[in-house]
């Protein structure tokens with residue numbers, strides 16, 4: 001009996017050294033986050049507006065939107081911290097508030113600095129672990145896992161942001177949960193910290209976990225996410241695979257400089273083109289290719305000083321997308 | 334049970350908890366001795382009527398319910414407001430979504446700590462105070478005298494209530510300064526100015542009623558000890574109930 005017990009223990013420890021987590025709990029269930037008509041109003045601010053999406057296991061879902069789009073609010077609703085004004089969000093089919101030991105279901109890092117500065121890393125984690133019936137041995141494991149073992153007895157007040165981030169990840173991993181959630185985890189991190197977080201999230205997804213990570217930077221998501229849920233002003237803008245999203249937003253535009261931009265813009269629009277202003281007097285045209293634009297100019301005798309493909313940067317595409325969602329909603333166009 | 338262990342770890346892992354505990358006892362004993370020696374001198378010059386109402390037990394406990402209570406109150410307030418100040422409250426409630434359980438665990442741990450600390454402070458203040466009174470040639474009591482033990486233990490119990498009021502105010506106001514200001518007003522300032530207020534105020538104000546038990550020489554202006562205790566604890570419980578209702582309903 002004693003020998004058997006020890007053997008099991010050793011096996012577990014070794015498994016942990018190789019891989020950050022116990023895969024058994026993950027394999028046992030694949031847990032989705034499902035938001036349906038999720039809405040949150042703060043006074044006059046509609047922070048989240050009728051949001052529906054599903055976060056699937058086994059991939060990194062990027063939760064993308066400019067500052068103030070409602071990402072943090074959505075995450076707080078997932079965790080039962082803020083109550084939705086309307087709609088529901090569930091984890092594995094259950095509201096978060098119904099979970100008895102939620103650390104075993106969901107691990108979340110909302111704000112790395114949200115730690116009492118006077119408490120040591122070990123005691124911070126121990127208090128959280130105990131609340132969910134997790135043994136102290138697991139605290140040492142997660143400290144090891146995030147590389148904070150040496151700092152375990154130091155007070156969190158003296159930690160760098162990077163160390164706090166690691167402490168926050170350790171807390172999220174305490175219950176070895178199948179769902180992990182990070183709110184803007186790379187904000188303010190140095191390049192090494194950013195790479196660590198990215199690889200960590202990719203690793204979690206590869207193990208079959210459900211990973212939701214928010215960011216306001218498209219470029220960051222392009223490096224980390226498999227799937228994107230994009231929101232602007234609380235509304236769903238896109239819910240698609242990364243590749244698909246990039247293709248649809250990075251769609252080619254033609255940059256045109258005409259002698260009379262206003263007149264030519266009207267002609268382009270009349271011919272089915274979609275036109276917006278670029279720098280100076282440049283026109284950015286989609287829906288028409290270069291040849292069609294050239295023919296149109298020749299037909300109307302419009303001198304062109306430039307006609308070239310215009311590549312939209314990821315950030316631009318994203319800004320454009322979310323800005324449009326806002327303007328349509330306001331009925332400005 | 335898990336959540337209580339968690340809160341206990343939070344409590345014991347902060348240096349400030351230890352400092353506050355030491356400060357509580359230091360105030361109770363240090364200020365208690367000063368008060369008692371001052372009162373001993375006053376007794377020698379007092380009129381016969383004043384001597385008749387001289388209550389050595391109550392006097393020696395004054396440092397507890399005027400001063401040490403502030404340290405214990407801070408302990409209760411900070412148990413909650415420090416979580417709001419650091420943002421830790423979100424992590425705590427993500428780990429313990431049942432907010433009633435969360436608040437109950439805080440009340441058990443911080444109330445329990447305050448009970449132990451309050452009793453230590455009260456007995457320490459009592460013994461050192463009686464020693465000073467005896468030295469100064471004034472009347473003094475011993476624990477075996479009628480109602481003395483009740484008065485001393487009642488002081489510790491009253492201090493427990495102060496910590497719980499602190500916890501409740503911490504939940505309701507979330508900010509340390511605001512919660513502490515209200516606590517001081519409720520447990521210290523109003524009782525101090527009660528002499529300027531109508532008589533019924535001193536009789537019915539809950540934190541004053543709760544101290545009626547500390548009088549060994551009966552004070553006809555106050556509620557009886559058990560009624561006072563009952564009123565005080567009903568109000569503490571009601572305040573915790575309000576805090577729980579607010580905590581349940583409010584976004585974190």
Ligand SMILES: Nc1ncnc2c1ncn2[C@@H]1O[C@H](COP(=O)(O)OP(=O)(O)O)[C@@H](O)[C@H]1O
Pocket residue numbers: 042045046047065066067068069070071072073074
């Ligand atoms: N507790 C709150 N009270 C009032 N307004 C809030 C609160 N939290 C967020 N908001 C508002 O809701 C909107 C969405 O905020 P947030 O969810 O933080 O966006 P993001 O995380 O995407 O930057 C913002 O306009 C913000 O000002």
Ligand SMILES: [Mg+2]
Pocket residue numbers: 068071072073183184
């Ligand atoms: Mg945010």
